[in-house]
Amino acid sequence: AQSVAQPEDQVNVAEGNPLTVKCTYSVSGNPYLFWYVQYPNRGLQFLLKYITGDNLVKGSYGFEAEFNKSQTSFHLKKPSALVSDSALYFCAVRGGRSDKLIFGTGTRLQVFP
């Protein structure tokens, strides 16, 4: 069965420091991997995706993620966090013959000034 794990409920980081939000997945076949961000009382906003090609993908607002096939991971990173990055981050995977997204439980990122 397809699944996504986000092992951290919350990540705290000081503004200006690098951040990492972890995601691992399990899927049959080649995975399509996504990161979405959810601000309070808002919908899910697409950040970036990995479909094929370079393992390091860059997305919106300076975020990037690295696909690691051997570790089945797709961690979200940013070199320098901003207070405005504070939000709920969801990793999602699509795999096999289905186009539905399977989401992780989400990680709350808190960036402190």
Add this chain to the structure above:
Amino acid sequence: EPEVTQTPSHQVTQMGQEVILRCVPISNHLYFYWYRQILGQKVEFLVSFYNNEISEKSEIFDDQFSVERPDGSNFTLKIRSTKLEDSAMYFCATLTGREETQYFGPGTRLLVL
């Protein structure tokens, strides 16, 4: 930039009542989805819809749920007889078919009393 819109933003209903949630997809998108997020939990797939047919549905999407695209623009989710456990945020998502990214609407928060 085109966006997915959803109405209403909030709905309160009594248990056993019917509700219809509406979504206006991005105009050139061909694939449509409903997801839900119970408070504090992860986003769950409900149903996918393409070419006026359900493509895939989850175990959650039982006989109380239905979807249709009545006028070629709106995409609706109907819950025939709401239960307390249907209280959740319901998200519509759409996809062009030429790329892999699903774009989400802002959601409808449904509260069943």
